[in-house]
Amino acid sequence: MGSSFSNTQPIYLQLVQRICRQIVRREVQPGEKLPSVRDWAVQLGVNPNTVQRVNMELERMGIVESRRGQGMFVTEDGARLAEMRKQLKEELITTFTSEMEELGFGEEEIITGVQLFLRTKTNE
Amino acid sequence: MGSSFSNTQPIYLQLVQRICRQIVRREVQPGEKLPSVRDWAVQLGVNPNTVQRVNMELERMGIVESRRGQGMFVTEDGARLAEMRKQLKEELITTFTSEMEELGFGEEEIITGVQLFLRTKTNE
Amino acid sequence: MGSSFSNTQPIYLQLVQRICRQIVRREVQPGEKLPSVRDWAVQLGVNPNTVQRVNMELERMGIVESRRGQGMFVTEDGARLAEMRKQLKEELITTFTSEMEELGFGEEEIITGVQLFLRTKTNE
């Protein structure tokens, strides 16, 4: 199996990102239980250590919490999730625009570039 | 000295990115000579081998070329540079929008988000 | 030890060529693990950095891939390998014929030359 992970970034970070996004867009519901470390490791085809690390990271970000002897749960603090989502959004926008400007693109070019891209994508 | 390099990405890649952008936005002119490996290494505070690797990478990208016994030169092929710039731009836009969409933002939200950010930044 | 490397070409390129050919003619099977960098360096009598460079090059050619913390593996994409083999073949033929023509040999002479060579070699 080609395990579908990029080589340029550590697997655990790729997983953190993927799951974080699923949670933040409510694809995984607040309060929902995550799979056990062992099961999840099998499902993802990675080492249990890696899953452990993912859980740690998610907990540190405050979007999942471990309950003793029961497992890992998505936080039920909806405000926390919304805030997280907004923060991620602003991070993306900030780095995107600054990198575009480093390539020498002005504001107008940036906006029309994005607009064009989204429109043509829609028409495909 | 705080050597001004991030820890999350290899130094040589940070340099490649930085220089690539300088070249692509014509901050360094086509045909211009880059510093010698040894001089540049001193300026940047890194090992000559690291600079060498950067040069290799830039040459592989087709934006600089080595002339035997003379040094490294920015390519004079302006079209190549323009093409590179366009390609980098599209890469940025593609990953940006796809990541925004993974966070659950729609087209409209993406565009207005960028617009708002650029405007408020201007007013600061 | 006469380390069995030619002086006219860098060691790492000689290794790349050698291994590439072994892979492409299926002497090393798709999916097979290559020796670890350190082990291989000892076997080949070169520095680990040199082996590392060879691996980089082979990965860039798309015929091996690194799996984090596990090692380097020959790609399992058989089509990729076949394509590579064909490409190398055509390169060889192209440069060979063009160099023969630069020596002033015509098509007929080229073909009969090769035929003669192969036949006499067989009879030895």
Place this chain on the structure above:
Amino acid sequence: MGSSFSNTQPIYLQLVQRICRQIVRREVQPGEKLPSVRDWAVQLGVNPNTVQRVNMELERMGIVESRRGQGMFVTEDGARLAEMRKQLKEELITTFTSEMEELGFGEEEIITGVQLFLRTKTNE
């Protein structure tokens, strides 16, 4: 000017090869005088040292000879040139076939490959 030299091989060797072939296919006639070092260097856009080295190499190969105070001349020994040509031809064939065999191609494939290539090239 893109000086039309490959980076993978030293310039002087590229020149030796080029001129050697011109001589051997009688594009430059036996007994003909080569340009002076200085003139030739200007024509080729290279350093006079490089031309000097080329001349040395060609003399060592026995296909040009220096006459004191007069310059470099292509040898008038036609047999020498014919022999040289034959030798170069056999070298090309030998390395070509051995490299094809290293890629796992058999005799038949090699010959038909060359034939196909020459025919399709003719038809273009």
Place this chain on the structure above:
DNA sequence: GTGGTCTAGACCACC
């Protein structure tokens, strides 16, 4: 002087 290769040895993150 230039770039390019190679060695030796260290350190790191990842799995």
Place this chain on the structure above:
DNA sequence: GTGGTCTAGACCACA
């Protein structure tokens, strides 16, 4: 354990 990065310092051919 694995690959990947970096440093230090050497040597070479080329122009």
